[in-house]
Amino acid sequence: MHLMATYGLMEAARETTRRMGVAAQMIGASPLFSTFPTPGSKILSAWGEVTERSCARMSVKPDWGITDLVGKRGANYKVKTEVILSRAFGDLIYFNVQGRRAQKRKILLVAPLSGHYATLLRATVLSLLPDADIYITDWHNARDIPTSEGTFDIEDYTLYLADFMRHLGGNIHVIAVCQPGPLALAATAYLAEEAPDVQPRSLTLIGSPIDPGAAATEVTDFGDRVRMDQLEMGMIQRVSPAHRGAGRAVYPGLLQLSSFIAMNAQTHAKAFHEQICKVSRGEVKSGDKHNKFYDEYLAVMDMPAEFYLSTVERIFKDHEIARNDFYVKGKRLDFGKIERTAVMTVEGVEDDITAPGQCVAALDLCTGISDEKKMTHVEPGAGHYGIFAGSSWRENIRPRVLSFIDAQE
Numbered sequence: 001m002h003l004m005a006t007y008g009l010m011e012a013a014r015e016t017t018r019r020m021g022v023a024a025q026m027i028g029a030s031p032l033f034s035t036f037p038t039p040g041s042k043i044l045s046a047w048g049e050v051t052e053r054s055c056a057r058m059s060v061k062p063d064w065g066i067t068d069l070v071g072k073r074g075a076n077y078k079v080k081t082e083v084i085l086s087r088a089f090g091d092l093i094y095f096n097v098q099g100r101r102a103q104k105r106k107i108l109l110v111a112p113l114s115g116h117y118a119t120l121l122r123a124t125v126l127s128l129l130p131d132a133d134i135y136i137t138d139w140h141n142a143r144d145i146p147t148s149e150g151t152f153d154i155e156d157y158t159l160y161l162a163d164f165m166r167h168l169g170g171n172i173h174v175i176a177v178c179q180p181g182p183l184a185l186a187a188t189a190y191l192a193e194e195a196p197d198v199q200p201r202s203l204t205l206i207g208s209p210i211d212p213g214a215a216a217t218e219v220t221d222f223g224d225r226v227r228m229d230q231l232e233m234g235m236i237q238r239v240s241p242a243h244r245g246a247g248r249a250v251y252p253g254l255l256q257l258s259s260f261i262a263m264n265a266q267t268h269a270k271a272f273h274e275q276i277c278k279v280s281r282g283e284v285k286s287g288d289k290h291n292k293f294y295d296e297y298l299a300v301m302d303m304p305a306e307f308y309l310s311t312v313e314r315i316f317k318d319h320e321i322a323r324n325d326f327y328v329k330g331k332r333l334d335f336g337k338i339e340r341t342a343v344m345t346v347e348g349v350e351d352d353i354t355a356p357g358q359c360v361a362a363l364d365l366c367t368g369i370s371d372e373k374k375m376t377h378v379e380p381g382a383g384h385y386g387i388f389a390g391s392s393w394r395e396n397i398r399p400r401v402l403s404f405i406d407a408q409e
Contacts, residue, residue: 181208
């Protein structure tokens with residue numbers, strides 16, 4: 001719709017709902033109800049608490065919250081999050097474990113630019129940090145980027161990744177989670193021709209849509225069904241004057257969040273109903289699982305419109321990566337030119353976002369890599385989130401990924 005008014009209306013609806021939550025808590029805690037407590041007043045107050053917390057989280061970037069690390073021998077290290085390369089649309093972050101010697105493994109985590117902040121990979125970072133020096137891409141909320149910084153599409157994203165890899169040098173191991181997988185593969189192909197000495201030693205693709213046509217999901221069905229003009233008219237809005245990026249065309253995070261929730265509406269409704277009941281009974285304590293998950297899940301950011309639209313059109317509709325026909329600034333990349341970088345793919349049997357078959361397609365594209373430098377793993381019983389942050393990741397996938405990395409040293 002390209003309207004600032006529409007963007008502002010969504011934000012106004014969120015803030016109004018948050019204030020309703022605050023009001024409900026105040027009413028539930030009023031002298032009248034506190035003197036004569038009833039189940040109804042407790043439910044009202046609990047609804048207000050859950051609602052206020054949820055709506056407040058939607059507009060705030062979560063903290064990394066990684067301040068300490070216990071070493072293998074029990075030593076306690078302080079962790080400092082440092083920006084080592086800053087760009088208009090995203091930074092390269094380093095988790096500096098102070099006082100610890102440099103680790104043999106040097107890993108770059110490529111976070112998605114898909115509506116959530118990079119902090120969605122906090123658990124992944126925590127699981128890898130004891131065994132490696134960890135870097136991560138930290139994409140910025142598009143609503144905070146002035147229009148003077150220009151546009152940002154999937155070609156720009158690819159060049160950002162190439163710059164980050166170049167900055168870290170050729171002994172880096174890259175792990176791309178979900179959406180950025182195709183572009184991490186493209187950045188590797190770009191370096192294979194432009195700067196072969198700084199190609200990563202390995203590239204692990206986790207639940208990535210390399211070939212969306214290989215296995216249908218709701219996401220791929222949507223990409224096939226929707227027309228680009230419909231998508232642009234229905235999904236793209238302009239940032240309101242309240243933000244630094246006023247006037248920038250974006251795919252709003254709140255709109256993306258509504259799509260996420262709609263995919264599993266009953267599951268989310270049940271989770272919030274149960275949480276309200278728990279709060280009303282006073283059963284919620286510090287570190288509550290519901291709050292821990294939804295504090296991150298509900299924190300959303302706006303995507304540059306060009307990035308969102310080019311992702312749908314070129315990755316999901318035209319299958320440019322799958323066809324080995326992807327161009328960056330007029331230059332065609334050839335995945336067959338990747339020879340030095342070993343490639344591993346990880347898929348989950350129960351993944352309903354990137355179904356098995358979509359990610360492993362990368363191995364067939366990389367014709368210049370010997371079979372000894374290729375590996376694939378399909379995790380039984382794991383959904384999309386589980387293959388990079390759940391017990392399946394911690395117990396089965398992480399050890400395999402680290403072994404694969406070590407094999408390339």
